[in-house]
Amino acid sequence: MRALILVDLQYDFCPGGALAVARGDETIAVANRLMPHFSTVVATQDWHPAAHKSFAVNNPGTQVGDLIDLGGVRQVMWPAHCVQGSRGAELHHDLDRTKVTQVFQKGTDPQIDSYSGFFDNGHAKATGLGPWLNERWVKQLYILGLATDYCVKFTALDARQLGFDVWLVEDGCRAVDLKPGDGERAIAELKGAGVAIVDSGSIGA
Helix, strand or coil: CEEEEEECCEHHHCCCCCCCCCCCCHHHHHHHHHHHHCCCEEEEEECECCCCCCEHHHCCCCCCCCEEEECCEEEECECCCCECCCHHHCECCCCCHHHCCEEEEECCCCCCCCCCCCECCCCCCECCHHHHHHHCCCCEEEEEEECHHHHHHHHHHHHHHCCCEEEEEEEEEECCCCCCCHHHHHHHHHHHCCCEEECHHHCCC
């Protein structure tokens, strides 16, 4: 069994959002094209409390892009984004929600961020996605979304560590690129971890 994982296709990561990824909205059309080819489609959703410690505004003296130690984990300071209940946290309206089987929220603990759809950044708590997939005998994961160099990368790496076969749908991803080339380096890291890099056009029913 295989599943399609749509990572954080939310307003705040699309142009005009609080943490906009350049051309991030272009991933929506790729997701919509692929969903009919999968019987199981999972969307992850950043769902932060307003007091989340990954927000620069909640750490006086820091600026967006700074790196700090947060509970023993290196943490990038981000603008406030995907705050619970806000429009920015909603899945993009152009995404065909009728084909999404389940939504898994992450980043709900104000003390630690959760890039991965499976675990928080300290791997102390799980979202439940792994067991949910195992219960459905899913062994193969196709992953796309936002952003290549953060939430997509860590979702794919955790999936590999959990024993899933993983394909990254490259044309369905866009990178933050805090440092130029971060997206390319993320893809190289994923290849090294055994993730296959594919184009959406190669995926059929």
